[in-house]
Amino acid sequence: MISLRCSHIIVTGGGSGIGKAIAARLLRGGARVVIAGRHMDRLREAERELASDSLYCMEWDVSRAGEAEEHFERAKQLMGGFDGLVNNAALGTSQATGRGYEPWDITPEEWDRLMDVNLKAAFFNMRTAVDIMRREGVRGNILNIASNAACMDIVGSYGAAKLSLLKMTRAFGKRFGADGIIINGIAPGATFTPMIARYAKAIDQPYPRHAIGRFIRPDEIAELAFYLMSNYGEIICGHTVVADGGDTAAV
């Protein structure tokens, strides 16, 4: 029987898109879940939609990496334990800049803003989670949401951050698997969420860039997340599964 390997799980950026879908799947799998983000109104809306007694909301700006430990402690108190992290919060390039995707579209300040969320926070959250699990002798799970941008030629900060996250997943996964901490990642292709609202106007809009000809749904990524955080996911240790409808298959 497939079942979750962990039961008290933080999902950063869980108020929308892929994070919300993952939170919903983990709740259905019997976990207690904290969803975290900067906007409490968004989190409360997700809370109403997911309607579960096992769901908790936390205002948390992950870019303040120095505050990670105290946020984990608060999340642990809310749930009555902690043994799982979904490192999902991120900014898309156009969310960070309000402009396009070309290398010259980004300023040095915007580069830092994106990197602080997509890479620095992901690193410090992963490290804090590992610290807590090792200190408490917990056999837990960490899932890093990268992007298939990590598998393409890098033109900017987003791809650079996601490639680094993929590499950190490998390094941390190999190192802490022996402690019973299973660390994996997912590299989604274009998934129908607010992040890609600039070009994704409808879920049934054709998307020929993917071999499957369509956008990915957040619940499809969530099902994979469930698998990777399950008892079956343990054999995939330190890897990032590319789920991009064939986008980078032949690259």
Ligand SMILES: NC(=O)c1ccc[n+]([C@@H]2O[C@H](COP(=O)([O-])OP(=O)(O)OC[C@H]3O[C@@H](n4cnc5c(N)ncnc54)[C@H](OP(=O)(O)O)[C@@H]3O)[C@@H](O)[C@H]2O)c1
């Ligand atoms: N959608 C795609 O096509 C796609 C493709 C590949 C990879 N991904 C990855 O999938 C993950 C989820 O993205 P999504 O598509 O679901 O986009 P989304 O709906 O925009 O979700 C991103 C979430 O991150 C949160 N967030 C942003 N900055 C934050 C901060 N400083 N502190 C805490 N939370 C923060 C946002 O909440 P607040 O604004 O309330 O803070 C939001 O809930 C990201 O890692 C993204 O890079 C997405």
